[in-house]
Each structure stands twice: as C-alpha cells, then as structure tokens.
Amino acid sequence: MLIAQLTDLHVGAGRRLAYRKVDTARALENAVAHVEAMMPRPDVVLFTGDIGDLGTPDEYALVAEILKSLTIPYFMVPGNHDRRGPLRAAFADATPVAPGRDFVNYVVDDFDLRLIALDTLDEGKPGGVLQAEQLKWLRSVLADGDQKPSVIFMHHPPIVTGIAHMDAQKLETGADELAAIVSDHRDKVQAVLCGHVHRPIHTIWAGVPLIIGPSVAHQVALDLREDGPSAFVMEPPAMHLYVWDTDQKSLMTHLAYIDRFDGPHPFFGADGKLIV
Ligand SMILES: [Fe+2]
Ligand SMILES: [Fe+2]
Numbered sequence: 001m002l003i004a005q006l007t008d009l010h011v012g013a014g015r016r017l018a019y020r021k022v023d024t025a026r027a028l029e030n031a032v033a034h035v036e037a038m039m040p041r042p043d044v045v046l047f048t049g050d051i052g053d054l055g056t057p058d059e060y061a062l063v064a065e066i067l068k069s070l071t072i073p074y075f076m077v078p079g080n081h082d083r084r085g086p087l088r089a090a091f092a093d094a095t096p097v098a099p100g101r102d103f104v105n106y107v108v109d110d111f112d113l114r115l116i117a118l119d120t121l122d123e124g125k126p127g128g129v130l131q132a133e134q135l136k137w138l139r140s141v142l143a144d145g146d147q148k149p150s151v152i153f154m155h156h157p158p159i160v161t162g163i164a165h166m167d168a169q170k171l172e173t174g175a176d177e178l179a180a181i182v183s184d185h186r187d188k189v190q191a192v193l194c195g196h197v198h199r200p201i202h203t204i205w206a207g208v209p210l211i212i213g214p215s216v217a218h219q220v221a222l223d224l225r226e227d228g229p230s231a232f233v234m235e236p237p238a239m240h241l242y243v244w245d246t247d248q249k250s251l252m253t254h255l256a257y258i259d260r261f262d263g264p265h266p267f268f269g270a271d272g273k274l275i276v
Contacts, residue, residue: 001112003151003242004035004042004072007195008050008215010081011066013058019232024053024217025062027237027258031216032070034239034258042241043111045072047094048195048213049079049121049155051087060090077104078121079155079196080128080169103134107141109148112246113190116141118154118178120171128156128196130174135181142185149190149249151242152182157194157212159205165230166197166220182206190244190251198232200240200255211253214238236261 006028010018015025035042052059067074076094078087084104088095096106108115118138120128142150158175160167171178182189186207194212198220201212216239221231236257243252267275 001244001246002038002040002042002044003113003115003244004038004045005048005153005193005195005213005240005242006031006035006045006216007048007155007213007239008079008198008217009047009063010050010053010215010217011059011063012053013056013062015062016053018053018217022218022232022234025066027217028063028066029069030237031239031258032066034256035072036069038241042072044108044115045070045074046115046153046193047074047076048153048193049077050081050195051076051079051091052083053081055081055083055086057086057089060086064090073110075106075108075115075117077117077119077153077155080121080126082121083123084119084121103131105134105137112149113244113251114148114150116150116152118152120154120156120174122172126169127172128154128170129172130178132174132177135174135177138178139181139184142181142188147188149244150188151191151193151251152189153193155194155196157196157201157210158192159203159210161197161199161201161212162224163197163199163220163222164226164228169196179206182208190249191242193240193242200238202253209251209253211240213240214255216258 104119122129
C-alpha cells in the first residue's frame with residue numbers, strides 16, 4: 001500500500017502569492033501532477049493541513065478546482081491556517097465527521113492500513129489542541145479489539161523539533177495524553193504523520209515513528225538556535241511517500257522532490273564565490 005502525503009499547501013485566493021513570492025497554487029498543481037504520474041500509483045493521498053492560507057471559501061474553491069485533476073482517493077485534516085466550516089463545505093467527502101461531532105476525527109478502513117484522522121485545529125490560533133473528548137474517541141478506536149495496523153495523521157506535531165518559532169506553535173494541549181494512548185497501542189500504531197513544520201523530520205515518539213512531512217510549497221529554514229527567527233526558504237517543494245508492506249509489517253518513508261531539478265546546480269564557497 002502506498003500513501004502520498006501532501007501538506008501545507010497554503011493556497012491563497014486568486015492565486016495570491018505567499019510572502020509575495022511563493023506561487024502556492026502552482027505548487028499544488030505541480031504536486032498533483034507529480035502524484036498522478038507516479039508509477040505505481042499511490043492508493044491514497046493524505047493532506048495534513050494548512051490547505052488554505054486564510055481558510056476562506058474562495059481559497060478552498062481554488063483548491064477544489066486544482067484537485068479535480070487528482071484521481072486518487074484523498075482525505076484531509078485541518079491545519080491552523082484552515083477553518084473547519086469552509087473546509088468541510090468544500091471537501092465533505094475528504095473531511096468526514098461522525099454525526100453530532102464538530103471535530104474532523106474519523107477512521108478510513110478502505111486500505112491495508114487503517115487511517116485515523118486527528119483534528120488539532122484551535123481556530124484562529126497557531127498552536128494546536130486535542131480536546132478530552134477527541135482523546136477519548138481515539139482511545140476507543142484503538143481499543144476496539146481489532147488488531148489492524150494503523151497510522152494516525154494530524155497537522156500539529158506533538159513534539160518539540162528544535163526550530164523555536166515553530167515549537168512556539170506546537171500541539172499545546174493533549175500531547176501527553178496522546179503519547180500515553182499511542183504508547184498503549186504501539187503494537188497497532190505504525191506511525192504518526194504530521195505537517196505544520198514545513199520540513200521532513202523523523203523521530204521516535206511514544207514508541208512509534210513520528211514523521212513530519214515537507215511542504216509542497218515552501219520549507220521553513222533549518223535553524224536550531226534558541227532565538228532563531230521565523231524564516232522560510234525556497235528549498236525544493238517535496239512530499240513523503242509511505243510504503244506499507246503488509247507481509248513484513250514495515251512502513252518505509254521515501255522523500256520525493258516535486259518538479260524538475262536539472263543541473264548543474266551552483267555551489268558557493270565560504271567567500272560567497274561560485275564554485276560550480
Ligand atoms: Fe503550514
Ligand atoms: Fe500549520
């Protein structure tokens with residue numbers, strides 16, 4: 001089973017450039033074309049939040065227009081730049097919720113891996129929240145007696161990455177409780193897949209792999225200084241492709257760059273002069 005993760009699209013209405021520089025609509029078009037051309041084809045695409053940049057209906061209308069080219073089933077969770085109402089209005093099939101519930105928490109059982117969506121959006125705030133009722137729901141999902149292997153996907157990572165300005169907007173509430181639940185079911189949870197940080201980051205957390213995917217549009221600068229400022233960089237748009245081997249019970253992560261990067265690539269010495 002192949003899972004493509006596309007995250008942190010930040011599409012602006014009217015194809016507005018992010019930071020007056022990044023053509024995020026074009027980046028999503030490129031990402032969709034990249035996934036569609038993959039051989040073998042992914043079975044499912046997971047969008048792990050920040051679908052829009054401001055969470056407005058016209059942003060989601062543009063995303064929906066672009067996603068008409070995506071013929072692979074896809075599912076979404078909201079990020080801090082999203083708004084649940086407009087997102088769900090535009091992508092009802094990709095953001096299911098149980099009757100009577102507000103959060104975009106759901107289970108997809110159509111594949112060899114069970115996909116568990118966690119909604120960490122705290123509307124209007126950069127940091128994330130998992131409410132007690134969501135954690136209770138997750139515990140019940142994982143404790144159902146079925147041993148089917150699962151992955152959890154969510155926007156805010158429940159970890160400190162070392163990138164200070166992103167850690168300042170991490171999962172603020174519910175991370176410890178989530179770790180306890182995942183640890184209790186680490187035989188079942190194969191990985192926790194996140195977005196939000198705009199960099200590929202891997203660690204072990206609560207006894208399972210915790211993997212943050214790179215943005216399909218732009219990355220965040222790798223800066224581990226305690227006072228490192230907020231900064232984006234035009235490192236290449238990228239995505240993760242996860243390969244689940246049912247027989248081996250192994251999950252492999254591949255990093256794939258999106259777009260063409262034909263060389264030669266320039267290299268600069270310490271003096272700032274071009275080497276190649
Ligand atoms: Fe983002
Ligand atoms: Fe985010």
